[in-house]
Each structure stands twice: as structure tokens, then as C-alpha cells.
Amino acid sequence: xxIRRWARLVAVATRRATDLPAPGQVTRLxxxxxxxxxxxxxxxxxxxxxxxxxxxxxxxxxxxxDHTLAPSDLVHETYxxxxxxxxxxxxxxxFFGVASRLMRRILVDHARARAAAKRxxxxxxxxxxxxxxxxxxxxxxxxxxxxxxxxxxxxERSARLVELRFFGGLAIDEAAVALGVSEATANRDxxxxxxxxxRRLKRPSAAASGL
Numbered sequence: 001x002x003i004r005r006w007a008r009l010v011a012v013a014t015r016r017a018t019d020l021p022a023p024g025q026v027t028r029l030x031x032x033x034x035x036x037x038x039x040x041x042x043x044x045x046x047x048x049x050x051x052x053x054x055x056x057x058x059x060x061x062x063x064x065x066d067h068t069l070a071p072s073d074l075v076h077e078t079y080x081x082x083x084x085x086x087x088x089x090x091x092x093x094x095f096f097g098v099a100s101r102l103m104r105r106i107l108v109d110h111a112r113a114r115a116a117a118k119r120x121x122x123x124x125x126x127x128x129x130x131x132x133x134x135x136x137x138x139x140x141x142x143x144x145x146x147x148x149x150x151x152x153x154x155x156e157r158s159a160r161l162v163e164l165r166f167f168g169g170l171a172i173d174e175a176a177v178a179l180g181v182s183e184a185t186a187n188r189d190x191x192x193x194x195x196x197x198x199r200r201l202k203r204p205s206a207a208a209s210g211l
Contacts, residue, residue: 026092034088045079052078052099055169069110078102093170097160097178100168104145107167111141147200151193158193161186 026047032040056074081102089095144166152159157179164175176186
């Protein structure tokens, strides 16, 4: 039932791919969905589909060319997981924040399965926005995931900021809204997170070293 509804809504979204949502439209639909209006969910999908697909495509472009996930596959799986959750999102930024975390989990699960099938050959990613500007090699996605888990122990907000920006494609002002902080605070956290990840990803992970 859910998959059939999704297919129908995607067909509508594809026809409207060039339409831009009116200001506040996503937030209003999210509020209605949160209030129990399932029809609002169906109206929401065509509105946010193009945005989700753009974010998924940007994320997949950072991976190796031989990855097997298509943007539509990533969006479909993200939608199915979003639909199974309690719709408690307050605004557009929070919604895409949740979507970014789900995309991270889907990509990491896919990378783990691929690594197992390839006997340890994982997916490598290109870190945009200067995360690893001086790195000599692209990090493995699983190494990045582990590094973010380690950063979360030290600074949960900074780890969440990287997740929002890298996996969700949120701009710094959007990420600030999702985190409930000022843009200036988000910028400071971003600078610190980039520096920490630069140092962390230049050394072998515990998993890679067998520790």
C-alpha cells in the first residue's frame, strides 16, 4: 500500500519537477501531517521530492563511480523510513535534518554490505566544503561514519552539523535552524568540526588497524 502510494506520488512529483514550493509551504504541510492529516503527507511528497532527489544525487556524486545506488533508490528508501516515523517535525529544516540522518544510515548500511561482498573494499567518498582540503586520499565512507561517531562523543552538536551538511546537503543557515542555534554558532562549529575531522581522517581508524 505504502509503496503503491509512493509510486503514484512520485509520478506527480516528476511532472512538477521544475516547480518551486511556495514560501512556508513545506512547513505548513509538515504541521498538518503532525496533526494527523495523512492527506497532507500525500501533498507533501510531490513538493519535496525534487529537493530530496537533488540532495541524494549530490551525495552519490561524492562516492566512487562504481557505486550501485541510484538517487531515486536512495530517495525511495529514505521516504519509506520517514513514513514509518512519527511525524513530529516542526519545519522544513528539521524534516531534511531527519532525512539526512536516514540517508547516512542507508549509505553506511549499503557500504557495509558492499564491503562484505568485496572482502573489505568499501566505498570512498569526496568530502565537499573543504572538509578534507589537504587530505592525500579520499576517505572510506565507513571511516567517515566511525569518525562522526567519535566526534559525537566529544561534541554532539558538531557531529550533527557535519551530518546535516554532508549527508543532507543543508546550507549553513538551514543547518543552524535545524539545530536551533544562530548562524554564527553554526559557522564556528563548522570550522572546528572540519579541523577535527581533518586530523582524525588522516590517521588509520581503529577498525582499519584491527584494534
